[in-house]
Amino acid sequence: MVSARSGKTLNYPRPFDRELVLESYGVTVKIQSSDADLLAEAEKTARTALVGSVKIIESMDAKQVFGVSSDDTGTLYLFMNGERIATDTLKKRFFKFFNGLLRLAVAEHAPNRVFVHAGVVGWKGKAIIIPAKSFGGKTTLVAEFVRKGAEYYSDEYAVFDEKGLVHPFPRDLSVRDNSFKERDIPVAEFGGIAGTEPIPVGAVIITEFEEKGEWLPRKLTVGQGIMELIPHTIPRNVNTKFALKVLNTAVSDAIILKSHRGEANDIALNLLSIY
């Protein structure tokens, strides 16, 4: 179509003519699309994003609605709850963004779970939780724990149930090289295995890498520990009361430590020797 005013070609995303509805962690998600290939790619992305916790269901209602479409030039369009969220010409990057957004939507609205952005490993039946923002060194630390024999639970989310137990969310570890390129690596390549059972929290480690940093931890109170977890707690604005209650239950018997750290190897050795 050509604009009468500017004479420029106008491209519009094709209308949606097919859809699927999935359920994950109690959240129903509708994905609409303009063509079969895009819908298939979206479903595949959803299964990866939610680590297989996806069930295709027959439902008219959905709490979260995504749309993926394209136009005549091949530009891809992502919609979320009726709003255009992103456009891209690179398919891989587009679906990576969709992956993150979908996972976040489920994490934010799951009715019976509290998702905290954190790395998690299991050691002697207890979870070690490492909350951190993106590029905070979670994956590096988690990988080091796994190399030393800890069970892999997640490098993305600590998933708490109402009893405060941590459930596995064992997606492939997202490792970045020096040029910020990401590669997903299965835990087996680190010589590790993924945990399968929900476990109680043994320790919460608040730490950031610092050049020449030294691991000199100080113990935090439960309240101080929860304060550190709040910025990483995904449903903090949507389901605040439940989230705070679960965090309290989860960490009330845990050791909560805070310190800068140097190399991941040193802190992993130190922490695993505590238990």
Added chain:
Amino acid sequence: MNNSQRPIARKSGLVVQEVPDEVLVYDLDSNKAHCLNRSAAMIWKSCDGNNSVSDIAKLVEGQAGGKVTEDFVWLAIDQLSENNLLEKQISSAFEGTSRREVIKKIGLASVIAIPVIASLVAPQSALAASSCACTTPGNCAVLTGCPNLANCNSSGVCAP
């Protein structure tokens, strides 16, 4: 300093979670989280609009088992007011004196932990706190914790 003032603890728009020896308060209006230590929590809970500062000092003294002065109560009220945890703002009782000086003065005389409120502002968007994913540089501008706020690389990360 008016010790006959009767402060009222704010209730609306707050989620309160009791934890051992502390109280967590999440302000839904401002996305601010507060951690009140035991002394601050006791004083906050006594702010019912009926108790004066002098009354609160006596009440807390009874609960805490140590001498509580009105300055001690004001130290908490000052912080509660500053963090919008009272129905009405109350002007600082320590005009012209730094809080550090007040804490020093009260702390030396008190056997009870001085009231402390630790606060933080949680990021408004869950995405901002947990992701550096992007499709265009425009996505990166709000992802303040990412390595680059102006570039979306070919991996879909706000980074060089």
